[in-house]
Amino acid sequence: MDIEIREMRDNYARFVISDASPQFANSLRRVLISDVPKMAIHNVEFHLGPIMGEDGKEFESVTPLFDEIIAHRLGLVPLPTYLDEFNFRSECTCKGEGCPSCTVMYSLNKKGPSTVYSGDLEPLGSDKFRVKDEFIPIVRLGANQALLVYATAELGTGKQHAKFQAVQAPGYRYYPTISFNYDKLDVEKFDTSCCPVRILEKKQGKIAVTDVEKCTLCGACVDAAPKGAVTVVGDETKFVFQFETDSSISASAALAKASELLEKKSAEIAKQVDSL
Ligand SMILES: [Zn+2]
Incomplete structure:
Protein backbone atom coordinates (compact mmCIF):
# COMPACT_ATOMS: atom_id res chain seq x y z
CA MET A 1 0.00 0.00 0.00
CA ASP A 2 1.14 3.49 -0.82
CA ILE A 3 0.12 6.97 0.31
CA GLU A 4 0.79 10.10 -1.73
CA ILE A 5 -0.01 13.35 0.07
CA ARG A 6 -1.66 15.90 -2.21
CA GLU A 7 -2.43 18.61 0.33
CA MET A 8 -1.55 18.83 4.02
CA ARG A 9 -2.65 21.97 5.85
CA ASP A 10 -3.00 22.52 9.61
CA ASN A 11 -6.54 21.21 9.71
CA TYR A 12 -7.07 19.66 6.28
CA ALA A 13 -5.56 16.67 4.51
CA ARG A 14 -6.06 15.23 1.03
CA PHE A 15 -4.12 12.19 -0.15
CA VAL A 16 -4.24 9.24 -2.53
CA ILE A 17 -4.06 5.68 -1.21
CA SER A 18 -3.14 3.07 -3.80
CA ASP A 19 -2.82 -0.70 -3.75
CA ALA A 20 -5.54 -0.90 -1.06
CA SER A 21 -9.13 -2.13 -0.76
CA PRO A 22 -12.43 -0.31 -0.07
CA GLN A 23 -12.51 -2.16 3.28
CA PHE A 24 -9.15 -0.67 4.23
CA ALA A 25 -10.17 2.86 3.21
CA ASN A 26 -13.34 2.48 5.28
CA SER A 27 -11.44 1.23 8.34
CA LEU A 28 -9.18 4.27 8.15
CA ARG A 29 -12.26 6.51 7.91
CA ARG A 30 -13.84 4.85 10.94
CA VAL A 31 -10.68 5.00 13.04
CA LEU A 32 -10.32 8.71 12.21
CA ILE A 33 -13.89 9.35 13.39
CA SER A 34 -14.15 7.22 16.47
CA ASP A 35 -10.70 6.28 17.78
CA VAL A 36 -8.36 9.28 17.37
CA PRO A 37 -8.48 10.90 20.85
CA GLN A 165 -14.20 13.67 17.76
CA ALA A 166 -11.20 15.56 16.37
CA VAL A 167 -11.73 14.61 12.72
CA GLN A 168 -14.65 15.97 10.72
CA ALA A 169 -16.09 14.84 7.41
CA PRO A 170 -13.59 12.13 6.50
CA GLY A 171 -14.43 10.65 3.11
CA TYR A 172 -12.97 8.90 0.11
CA ARG A 173 -13.90 8.01 -3.42
CA TYR A 174 -12.59 5.56 -6.00
CA TYR A 175 -9.79 6.98 -8.13
CA PRO A 176 -11.45 8.00 -11.41
CA THR A 177 -10.37 7.26 -14.97
CA ILE A 178 -12.18 9.09 -17.76
CA SER A 179 -11.81 7.84 -21.33
CA PHE A 180 -13.23 9.03 -24.63
CA ASN A 181 -14.12 7.00 -27.71
CA TYR A 182 -13.57 9.47 -30.55
CA ASP A 183 -15.33 7.17 -33.08
CA LYS A 184 -18.58 7.87 -31.27
CA LEU A 185 -17.88 11.36 -29.84
CA ASP A 186 -18.29 14.53 -31.88
CA VAL A 187 -15.88 16.83 -30.01
CA GLU A 188 -17.35 19.99 -31.63
CA LYS A 189 -20.86 19.18 -30.37
CA PHE A 190 -19.83 17.93 -26.92
CA ASP A 191 -20.58 20.50 -24.21
CA THR A 192 -17.72 20.39 -21.67
CA SER A 193 -19.71 22.55 -19.24
CA CYS A 194 -21.81 19.44 -18.46
CA CYS A 195 -19.13 18.57 -15.87
CA PRO A 196 -20.15 20.12 -12.51
CA VAL A 197 -16.52 20.27 -11.29
CA ARG A 198 -15.33 21.80 -14.60
CA ILE A 199 -12.40 19.52 -15.37
CA LEU A 200 -13.11 18.96 -19.08
CA GLU A 201 -11.55 21.15 -21.79
CA LYS A 202 -11.43 21.03 -25.59
CA LYS A 203 -7.85 20.88 -26.82
CA GLN A 204 -6.63 20.25 -30.38
CA GLY A 205 -9.80 18.44 -31.42
CA LYS A 206 -9.84 16.23 -28.33
CA ILE A 207 -11.17 16.39 -24.78
CA ALA A 208 -8.56 16.99 -22.08
CA VAL A 209 -9.10 16.28 -18.38
CA THR A 210 -7.47 19.07 -16.36
CA ASP A 211 -7.54 17.48 -12.88
CA VAL A 212 -8.86 13.93 -12.78
CA GLU A 213 -8.71 13.78 -8.95
CA LYS A 214 -11.49 16.37 -8.76
CA CYS A 215 -13.86 14.01 -10.62
CA THR A 216 -16.72 12.89 -8.35
CA LEU A 217 -17.74 9.99 -10.65
CA CYS A 218 -21.13 11.68 -11.08
CA GLY A 219 -21.42 10.49 -14.69
CA ALA A 220 -22.80 13.80 -16.03
CA CYS A 221 -20.31 13.64 -18.95
CA VAL A 222 -21.40 10.07 -19.74
CA ASP A 223 -25.04 11.20 -19.90
CA ALA A 224 -24.22 14.27 -22.01
CA ALA A 225 -22.40 12.25 -24.69
CA PRO A 226 -23.75 9.60 -27.10
CA LYS A 227 -23.90 6.08 -25.65
CA GLY A 228 -20.45 4.57 -25.21
CA ALA A 229 -18.59 7.77 -26.18
CA VAL A 230 -17.44 8.64 -22.65
CA THR A 231 -16.67 6.17 -19.87
CA VAL A 232 -15.90 6.96 -16.27
CA VAL A 233 -14.68 4.16 -14.04
CA GLY A 234 -13.56 4.14 -10.43
CA ASP A 235 -10.53 2.11 -9.43
CA GLU A 236 -11.41 -0.15 -6.48
CA THR A 237 -7.79 -0.32 -5.33
CA LYS A 238 -7.01 3.39 -5.35
CA PHE A 239 -8.77 6.16 -3.40
CA VAL A 240 -8.80 9.93 -3.09
CA PHE A 241 -9.18 10.49 0.66
CA GLN A 242 -9.79 13.75 2.52
CA PHE A 243 -10.70 14.97 6.00
CA GLU A 244 -10.65 18.03 8.26
CA THR A 245 -9.88 18.42 11.94
CA ASP A 246 -11.48 20.84 14.40
CA SER A 247 -7.98 22.32 15.05
CA SER A 248 -7.56 20.49 18.38
CA ILE A 249 -4.91 18.37 16.65
CA SER A 250 -3.28 18.87 13.26
CA ALA A 251 -4.38 16.82 10.25
CA SER A 252 -0.95 15.18 10.04
CA ALA A 253 -1.09 14.20 13.75
CA ALA A 254 -4.58 12.74 13.26
CA LEU A 255 -3.43 10.68 10.27
CA ALA A 256 -0.35 9.44 12.11
CA LYS A 257 -2.42 8.48 15.17
CA ALA A 258 -5.07 6.75 13.05
CA SER A 259 -2.39 4.70 11.23
CA GLU A 260 -0.82 3.73 14.55
CA LEU A 261 -4.19 2.63 15.99
CA LEU A 262 -5.10 0.70 12.84
CA GLU A 263 -1.78 -1.12 12.92
CA LYS A 264 -2.29 -2.00 16.59
CA LYS A 265 -5.81 -3.32 15.99
CA SER A 266 -4.66 -5.41 12.99
CA ALA A 267 -1.75 -6.85 14.97
CA GLU A 268 -4.17 -7.84 17.75
CA ILE A 269 -6.46 -9.67 15.30
CA ALA A 270 -3.48 -11.41 13.68
CA LYS A 271 -2.27 -12.53 17.12
CA GLN A 272 -5.67 -13.93 18.06
CA VAL A 273 -6.01 -15.74 14.72
CA ASP A 274 -2.55 -17.24 15.18
CA SER A 275 -3.50 -18.63 18.57
CA LEU A 276 -6.50 -20.52 17.17
ZN1 LIG B 1 -3.71 11.18 35.96
Missing part, protein backbone atom coordinates in the same frame (compact mmCIF):
# COMPACT_ATOMS: atom_id res chain seq x y z
CA LYS A 38 -8.71 14.57 21.76
CA MET A 39 -9.14 16.72 24.88
CA ALA A 40 -12.55 18.14 25.75
CA ILE A 41 -14.14 19.63 28.83
CA HIS A 42 -15.83 16.82 30.73
CA ASN A 43 -16.53 18.33 34.12
CA VAL A 44 -17.81 21.82 34.94
CA GLU A 45 -18.25 23.31 38.42
CA PHE A 46 -20.45 26.38 38.67
CA HIS A 47 -19.95 28.93 41.41
CA LEU A 48 -23.24 29.66 43.15
CA GLY A 49 -24.11 32.80 45.09
CA PRO A 50 -22.94 36.38 44.62
CA ILE A 51 -19.78 37.17 42.65
CA MET A 52 -17.83 40.30 43.60
CA GLY A 53 -16.44 42.60 40.90
CA GLU A 54 -13.05 44.36 41.28
CA ASP A 55 -14.74 47.62 42.34
CA GLY A 56 -16.79 45.83 45.00
CA LYS A 57 -19.91 45.65 42.84
CA GLU A 58 -21.98 42.55 43.44
CA PHE A 59 -23.11 40.31 40.54
CA GLU A 60 -25.57 37.44 40.59
CA SER A 61 -24.35 34.06 39.39
CA VAL A 62 -27.24 33.58 37.00
CA THR A 63 -27.34 33.41 33.22
CA PRO A 64 -30.17 33.19 30.67
CA LEU A 65 -29.22 29.55 29.96
CA PHE A 66 -29.43 26.48 32.17
CA ASP A 67 -26.07 25.37 33.63
CA GLU A 68 -26.39 22.08 31.72
CA ILE A 69 -26.55 23.90 28.39
CA ILE A 70 -23.49 26.01 29.25
CA ALA A 71 -21.59 22.86 30.34
CA HIS A 72 -22.57 21.16 27.09
CA ARG A 73 -21.43 24.15 25.01
CA LEU A 74 -18.11 24.30 26.88
CA GLY A 75 -17.64 20.59 26.18
CA LEU A 76 -17.88 21.20 22.45
CA VAL A 77 -15.12 23.87 22.38
CA PRO A 78 -12.06 22.46 20.53
CA LEU A 79 -9.10 22.42 22.96
CA PRO A 80 -5.43 22.16 21.88
CA THR A 81 -4.47 18.52 22.37
CA TYR A 82 -0.97 17.14 22.91
CA LEU A 83 -1.45 13.43 22.38
CA ASP A 84 2.10 12.49 23.40
CA GLU A 85 1.81 14.18 26.80
CA PHE A 86 -1.51 12.82 28.06
CA ASN A 87 -3.02 9.53 29.19
CA PHE A 88 -6.67 8.59 29.27
CA ARG A 89 -7.85 9.46 32.77
CA SER A 90 -9.04 5.90 33.43
CA GLU A 91 -5.64 4.46 32.39
CA CYS A 92 -3.48 7.08 34.16
CA THR A 93 -1.07 6.35 37.03
CA CYS A 94 -3.29 8.56 39.25
CA LYS A 95 -5.99 5.85 38.90
CA GLY A 96 -8.52 8.35 37.56
CA GLU A 97 -8.22 10.91 40.34
CA GLY A 98 -6.95 13.55 37.92
CA CYS A 99 -3.36 14.75 37.59
CA PRO A 100 -1.31 16.90 35.14
CA SER A 101 -0.75 13.78 32.98
CA CYS A 102 -4.43 13.25 32.31
CA THR A 103 -6.36 16.49 32.95
CA VAL A 104 -6.17 20.20 32.12
CA MET A 105 -8.03 22.71 34.29
CA TYR A 106 -9.65 25.88 33.00
CA SER A 107 -11.37 28.78 34.75
CA LEU A 108 -13.88 31.20 33.32
CA ASN A 109 -14.82 34.42 35.06
CA LYS A 110 -16.93 36.93 33.15
CA LYS A 111 -19.27 39.70 34.20
CA GLY A 112 -22.21 41.17 32.30
CA PRO A 113 -23.40 42.85 30.28
CA SER A 114 -21.28 40.91 27.80
CA THR A 115 -21.00 37.77 25.68
CA VAL A 116 -18.99 34.85 27.03
CA TYR A 117 -16.73 33.40 24.31
CA SER A 118 -14.62 30.24 24.14
CA GLY A 119 -11.53 32.50 24.40
CA ASP A 120 -12.61 33.47 27.95
CA LEU A 121 -11.55 30.00 29.14
CA GLU A 122 -8.29 30.56 31.03
CA PRO A 123 -6.00 27.52 31.28
CA LEU A 124 -4.68 27.00 34.81
CA GLY A 125 -1.05 26.28 34.01
CA SER A 126 0.71 26.47 30.67
CA ASP A 127 -0.54 28.94 28.09
CA LYS A 128 -0.19 26.32 25.36
CA PHE A 129 -3.61 25.00 26.40
CA ARG A 130 -5.30 28.31 25.52
CA VAL A 131 -8.26 27.84 23.14
CA LYS A 132 -7.25 28.71 19.56
CA ASP A 133 -10.76 29.38 18.23
CA GLU A 134 -11.52 32.34 20.51
CA PHE A 135 -14.86 33.57 19.28
CA ILE A 136 -17.26 30.68 19.76
CA PRO A 137 -20.19 32.26 21.68
CA ILE A 138 -21.18 30.39 24.85
CA VAL A 139 -23.81 32.61 26.51
CA ARG A 140 -24.84 36.27 26.64
CA LEU A 141 -24.87 37.84 30.13
CA GLY A 142 -27.23 40.62 31.12
CA ALA A 143 -26.38 43.52 33.47
CA ASN A 144 -25.56 42.30 37.02
CA GLN A 145 -25.15 38.73 35.75
CA ALA A 146 -21.85 36.89 36.01
CA LEU A 147 -20.43 33.45 35.30
CA LEU A 148 -17.67 31.82 37.33
CA VAL A 149 -16.82 28.23 36.51
CA TYR A 150 -13.99 25.75 36.86
CA ALA A 151 -13.77 23.19 34.08
CA THR A 152 -11.73 20.01 33.75
CA ALA A 153 -10.72 18.68 30.35
CA GLU A 154 -9.63 15.13 29.67
CA LEU A 155 -8.89 12.82 26.76
CA GLY A 156 -11.67 10.87 25.10
CA THR A 157 -12.64 9.37 21.76
CA GLY A 158 -15.49 9.91 19.32
CA LYS A 159 -16.88 6.53 20.35
CA GLN A 160 -17.64 8.02 23.77
CA HIS A 161 -19.09 11.36 22.68
CA ALA A 162 -19.03 13.57 19.57
CA LYS A 163 -17.20 16.30 21.55
CA PHE A 164 -14.15 13.99 21.56
Whole structure:
Protein backbone atom coordinates (compact mmCIF):
# COMPACT_ATOMS: atom_id res chain seq x y z
CA MET A 1 0.00 0.00 0.00
CA ASP A 2 1.14 3.49 -0.82
CA ILE A 3 0.12 6.97 0.31
CA GLU A 4 0.79 10.10 -1.73
CA ILE A 5 -0.01 13.35 0.07
CA ARG A 6 -1.66 15.90 -2.21
CA GLU A 7 -2.43 18.61 0.33
CA MET A 8 -1.55 18.83 4.02
CA ARG A 9 -2.65 21.97 5.85
CA ASP A 10 -3.00 22.52 9.61
CA ASN A 11 -6.54 21.21 9.71
CA TYR A 12 -7.07 19.66 6.28
CA ALA A 13 -5.56 16.67 4.51
CA ARG A 14 -6.06 15.23 1.03
CA PHE A 15 -4.12 12.19 -0.15
CA VAL A 16 -4.24 9.24 -2.53
CA ILE A 17 -4.06 5.68 -1.21
CA SER A 18 -3.14 3.07 -3.80
CA ASP A 19 -2.82 -0.70 -3.75
CA ALA A 20 -5.54 -0.90 -1.06
CA SER A 21 -9.13 -2.13 -0.76
CA PRO A 22 -12.43 -0.31 -0.07
CA GLN A 23 -12.51 -2.16 3.28
CA PHE A 24 -9.15 -0.67 4.23
CA ALA A 25 -10.17 2.86 3.21
CA ASN A 26 -13.34 2.48 5.28
CA SER A 27 -11.44 1.23 8.34
CA LEU A 28 -9.18 4.27 8.15
CA ARG A 29 -12.26 6.51 7.91
CA ARG A 30 -13.84 4.85 10.94
CA VAL A 31 -10.68 5.00 13.04
CA LEU A 32 -10.32 8.71 12.21
CA ILE A 33 -13.89 9.35 13.39
CA SER A 34 -14.15 7.22 16.47
CA ASP A 35 -10.70 6.28 17.78
CA VAL A 36 -8.36 9.28 17.37
CA PRO A 37 -8.48 10.90 20.85
CA LYS A 38 -8.71 14.57 21.76
CA MET A 39 -9.14 16.72 24.88
CA ALA A 40 -12.55 18.14 25.75
CA ILE A 41 -14.14 19.63 28.83
CA HIS A 42 -15.83 16.82 30.73
CA ASN A 43 -16.53 18.33 34.12
CA VAL A 44 -17.81 21.82 34.94
CA GLU A 45 -18.25 23.31 38.42
CA PHE A 46 -20.45 26.38 38.67
CA HIS A 47 -19.95 28.93 41.41
CA LEU A 48 -23.24 29.66 43.15
CA GLY A 49 -24.11 32.80 45.09
CA PRO A 50 -22.94 36.38 44.62
CA ILE A 51 -19.78 37.17 42.65
CA MET A 52 -17.83 40.30 43.60
CA GLY A 53 -16.44 42.60 40.90
CA GLU A 54 -13.05 44.36 41.28
CA ASP A 55 -14.74 47.62 42.34
CA GLY A 56 -16.79 45.83 45.00
CA LYS A 57 -19.91 45.65 42.84
CA GLU A 58 -21.98 42.55 43.44
CA PHE A 59 -23.11 40.31 40.54
CA GLU A 60 -25.57 37.44 40.59
CA SER A 61 -24.35 34.06 39.39
CA VAL A 62 -27.24 33.58 37.00
CA THR A 63 -27.34 33.41 33.22
CA PRO A 64 -30.17 33.19 30.67
CA LEU A 65 -29.22 29.55 29.96
CA PHE A 66 -29.43 26.48 32.17
CA ASP A 67 -26.07 25.37 33.63
CA GLU A 68 -26.39 22.08 31.72
CA ILE A 69 -26.55 23.90 28.39
CA ILE A 70 -23.49 26.01 29.25
CA ALA A 71 -21.59 22.86 30.34
CA HIS A 72 -22.57 21.16 27.09
CA ARG A 73 -21.43 24.15 25.01
CA LEU A 74 -18.11 24.30 26.88
CA GLY A 75 -17.64 20.59 26.18
CA LEU A 76 -17.88 21.20 22.45
CA VAL A 77 -15.12 23.87 22.38
CA PRO A 78 -12.06 22.46 20.53
CA LEU A 79 -9.10 22.42 22.96
CA PRO A 80 -5.43 22.16 21.88
CA THR A 81 -4.47 18.52 22.37
CA TYR A 82 -0.97 17.14 22.91
CA LEU A 83 -1.45 13.43 22.38
CA ASP A 84 2.10 12.49 23.40
CA GLU A 85 1.81 14.18 26.80
CA PHE A 86 -1.51 12.82 28.06
CA ASN A 87 -3.02 9.53 29.19
CA PHE A 88 -6.67 8.59 29.27
CA ARG A 89 -7.85 9.46 32.77
CA SER A 90 -9.04 5.90 33.43
CA GLU A 91 -5.64 4.46 32.39
CA CYS A 92 -3.48 7.08 34.16
CA THR A 93 -1.07 6.35 37.03
CA CYS A 94 -3.29 8.56 39.25
CA LYS A 95 -5.99 5.85 38.90
CA GLY A 96 -8.52 8.35 37.56
CA GLU A 97 -8.22 10.91 40.34
CA GLY A 98 -6.95 13.55 37.92
CA CYS A 99 -3.36 14.75 37.59
CA PRO A 100 -1.31 16.90 35.14
CA SER A 101 -0.75 13.78 32.98
CA CYS A 102 -4.43 13.25 32.31
CA THR A 103 -6.36 16.49 32.95
CA VAL A 104 -6.17 20.20 32.12
CA MET A 105 -8.03 22.71 34.29
CA TYR A 106 -9.65 25.88 33.00
CA SER A 107 -11.37 28.78 34.75
CA LEU A 108 -13.88 31.20 33.32
CA ASN A 109 -14.82 34.42 35.06
CA LYS A 110 -16.93 36.93 33.15
CA LYS A 111 -19.27 39.70 34.20
CA GLY A 112 -22.21 41.17 32.30
CA PRO A 113 -23.40 42.85 30.28
CA SER A 114 -21.28 40.91 27.80
CA THR A 115 -21.00 37.77 25.68
CA VAL A 116 -18.99 34.85 27.03
CA TYR A 117 -16.73 33.40 24.31
CA SER A 118 -14.62 30.24 24.14
CA GLY A 119 -11.53 32.50 24.40
CA ASP A 120 -12.61 33.47 27.95
CA LEU A 121 -11.55 30.00 29.14
CA GLU A 122 -8.29 30.56 31.03
CA PRO A 123 -6.00 27.52 31.28
CA LEU A 124 -4.68 27.00 34.81
CA GLY A 125 -1.05 26.28 34.01
CA SER A 126 0.71 26.47 30.67
CA ASP A 127 -0.54 28.94 28.09
CA LYS A 128 -0.19 26.32 25.36
CA PHE A 129 -3.61 25.00 26.40
CA ARG A 130 -5.30 28.31 25.52
CA VAL A 131 -8.26 27.84 23.14
CA LYS A 132 -7.25 28.71 19.56
CA ASP A 133 -10.76 29.38 18.23
CA GLU A 134 -11.52 32.34 20.51
CA PHE A 135 -14.86 33.57 19.28
CA ILE A 136 -17.26 30.68 19.76
CA PRO A 137 -20.19 32.26 21.68
CA ILE A 138 -21.18 30.39 24.85
CA VAL A 139 -23.81 32.61 26.51
CA ARG A 140 -24.84 36.27 26.64
CA LEU A 141 -24.87 37.84 30.13
CA GLY A 142 -27.23 40.62 31.12
CA ALA A 143 -26.38 43.52 33.47
CA ASN A 144 -25.56 42.30 37.02
CA GLN A 145 -25.15 38.73 35.75
CA ALA A 146 -21.85 36.89 36.01
CA LEU A 147 -20.43 33.45 35.30
CA LEU A 148 -17.67 31.82 37.33
CA VAL A 149 -16.82 28.23 36.51
CA TYR A 150 -13.99 25.75 36.86
CA ALA A 151 -13.77 23.19 34.08
CA THR A 152 -11.73 20.01 33.75
CA ALA A 153 -10.72 18.68 30.35
CA GLU A 154 -9.63 15.13 29.67
CA LEU A 155 -8.89 12.82 26.76
CA GLY A 156 -11.67 10.87 25.10
CA THR A 157 -12.64 9.37 21.76
CA GLY A 158 -15.49 9.91 19.32
CA LYS A 159 -16.88 6.53 20.35
CA GLN A 160 -17.64 8.02 23.77
CA HIS A 161 -19.09 11.36 22.68
CA ALA A 162 -19.03 13.57 19.57
CA LYS A 163 -17.20 16.30 21.55
CA PHE A 164 -14.15 13.99 21.56
CA GLN A 165 -14.20 13.67 17.76
CA ALA A 166 -11.20 15.56 16.37
CA VAL A 167 -11.73 14.61 12.72
CA GLN A 168 -14.65 15.97 10.72
CA ALA A 169 -16.09 14.84 7.41
CA PRO A 170 -13.59 12.13 6.50
CA GLY A 171 -14.43 10.65 3.11
CA TYR A 172 -12.97 8.90 0.11
CA ARG A 173 -13.90 8.01 -3.42
CA TYR A 174 -12.59 5.56 -6.00
CA TYR A 175 -9.79 6.98 -8.13
CA PRO A 176 -11.45 8.00 -11.41
CA THR A 177 -10.37 7.26 -14.97
CA ILE A 178 -12.18 9.09 -17.76
CA SER A 179 -11.81 7.84 -21.33
CA PHE A 180 -13.23 9.03 -24.63
CA ASN A 181 -14.12 7.00 -27.71
CA TYR A 182 -13.57 9.47 -30.55
CA ASP A 183 -15.33 7.17 -33.08
CA LYS A 184 -18.58 7.87 -31.27
CA LEU A 185 -17.88 11.36 -29.84
CA ASP A 186 -18.29 14.53 -31.88
CA VAL A 187 -15.88 16.83 -30.01
CA GLU A 188 -17.35 19.99 -31.63
CA LYS A 189 -20.86 19.18 -30.37
CA PHE A 190 -19.83 17.93 -26.92
CA ASP A 191 -20.58 20.50 -24.21
CA THR A 192 -17.72 20.39 -21.67
CA SER A 193 -19.71 22.55 -19.24
CA CYS A 194 -21.81 19.44 -18.46
CA CYS A 195 -19.13 18.57 -15.87
CA PRO A 196 -20.15 20.12 -12.51
CA VAL A 197 -16.52 20.27 -11.29
CA ARG A 198 -15.33 21.80 -14.60
CA ILE A 199 -12.40 19.52 -15.37
CA LEU A 200 -13.11 18.96 -19.08
CA GLU A 201 -11.55 21.15 -21.79
CA LYS A 202 -11.43 21.03 -25.59
CA LYS A 203 -7.85 20.88 -26.82
CA GLN A 204 -6.63 20.25 -30.38
CA GLY A 205 -9.80 18.44 -31.42
CA LYS A 206 -9.84 16.23 -28.33
CA ILE A 207 -11.17 16.39 -24.78
CA ALA A 208 -8.56 16.99 -22.08
CA VAL A 209 -9.10 16.28 -18.38
CA THR A 210 -7.47 19.07 -16.36
CA ASP A 211 -7.54 17.48 -12.88
CA VAL A 212 -8.86 13.93 -12.78
CA GLU A 213 -8.71 13.78 -8.95
CA LYS A 214 -11.49 16.37 -8.76
CA CYS A 215 -13.86 14.01 -10.62
CA THR A 216 -16.72 12.89 -8.35
CA LEU A 217 -17.74 9.99 -10.65
CA CYS A 218 -21.13 11.68 -11.08
CA GLY A 219 -21.42 10.49 -14.69
CA ALA A 220 -22.80 13.80 -16.03
CA CYS A 221 -20.31 13.64 -18.95
CA VAL A 222 -21.40 10.07 -19.74
CA ASP A 223 -25.04 11.20 -19.90
CA ALA A 224 -24.22 14.27 -22.01
CA ALA A 225 -22.40 12.25 -24.69
CA PRO A 226 -23.75 9.60 -27.10
CA LYS A 227 -23.90 6.08 -25.65
CA GLY A 228 -20.45 4.57 -25.21
CA ALA A 229 -18.59 7.77 -26.18
CA VAL A 230 -17.44 8.64 -22.65
CA THR A 231 -16.67 6.17 -19.87
CA VAL A 232 -15.90 6.96 -16.27
CA VAL A 233 -14.68 4.16 -14.04
CA GLY A 234 -13.56 4.14 -10.43
CA ASP A 235 -10.53 2.11 -9.43
CA GLU A 236 -11.41 -0.15 -6.48
CA THR A 237 -7.79 -0.32 -5.33
CA LYS A 238 -7.01 3.39 -5.35
CA PHE A 239 -8.77 6.16 -3.40
CA VAL A 240 -8.80 9.93 -3.09
CA PHE A 241 -9.18 10.49 0.66
CA GLN A 242 -9.79 13.75 2.52
CA PHE A 243 -10.70 14.97 6.00
CA GLU A 244 -10.65 18.03 8.26
CA THR A 245 -9.88 18.42 11.94
CA ASP A 246 -11.48 20.84 14.40
CA SER A 247 -7.98 22.32 15.05
CA SER A 248 -7.56 20.49 18.38
CA ILE A 249 -4.91 18.37 16.65
CA SER A 250 -3.28 18.87 13.26
CA ALA A 251 -4.38 16.82 10.25
CA SER A 252 -0.95 15.18 10.04
CA ALA A 253 -1.09 14.20 13.75
CA ALA A 254 -4.58 12.74 13.26
CA LEU A 255 -3.43 10.68 10.27
CA ALA A 256 -0.35 9.44 12.11
CA LYS A 257 -2.42 8.48 15.17
CA ALA A 258 -5.07 6.75 13.05
CA SER A 259 -2.39 4.70 11.23
CA GLU A 260 -0.82 3.73 14.55
CA LEU A 261 -4.19 2.63 15.99
CA LEU A 262 -5.10 0.70 12.84
CA GLU A 263 -1.78 -1.12 12.92
CA LYS A 264 -2.29 -2.00 16.59
CA LYS A 265 -5.81 -3.32 15.99
CA SER A 266 -4.66 -5.41 12.99
CA ALA A 267 -1.75 -6.85 14.97
CA GLU A 268 -4.17 -7.84 17.75
CA ILE A 269 -6.46 -9.67 15.30
CA ALA A 270 -3.48 -11.41 13.68
CA LYS A 271 -2.27 -12.53 17.12
CA GLN A 272 -5.67 -13.93 18.06
CA VAL A 273 -6.01 -15.74 14.72
CA ASP A 274 -2.55 -17.24 15.18
CA SER A 275 -3.50 -18.63 18.57
CA LEU A 276 -6.50 -20.52 17.17
ZN1 LIG B 1 -3.71 11.18 35.96
